[in-house]
Amino acid sequence: MPARKPVDPSDLRAAVSAWIEAPDPPRPIVAAAVRLSLRTLEDIAPGHTVEVRVPPFAAVQCVEGPRHTRGTPPNVIETDPTTWLHLATGQLSWADAVADGRVVASGARADLSAYLPLVRL
Template structure:
């Protein structure tokens, strides 16, 4: 299977900047679905590149899920380490506007399994907005 093209950091930054005002103020109009999907998918692919492996599955429905983090791999069924959150929370984490442990504690992120902690790899990109 051919490998995917690595995410261009400028492409990721551009996608994040498009949704940035909404991340800063959730009262603003939600970005268009395609814009939100691009930011989520590019940021998840970046995580996948930074933390290669198949130990943790990170889900951001309805847009994408990736497997990452080195360690014991799962091959069938539900993985033992799963992280799931909504698109806005994921992008807040990816940009450093939210703390992973706090998001889990507040219930904004569901994290199950002994390796379901992304603190080491977050934020993926910092923005000025």
């Protein structure tokens, strides 16, 4: 299987800008922004130690460390699309999102604060 091409930063900025500019963004705009931002996270934090889930749009594995191979990974992060995009753009801090319960993070390595924000507009 050929290696996946990294996300073009201008594509990520365009997708996130479309999400920010839409007063009530349609599903395809939200999906594009979530998927490209999660792929960007994969690019900057390669690995298989942490699974980041943003239902219903995508889930990725990232962060170096012990590889997870079966069942539910020991390090899981789950949040909704709006919270994820606020984190990805720096509109929300990791600590605040976790403290407010907008992010559910389990496992010793389930902390993305070192990688966020992914894009600033």
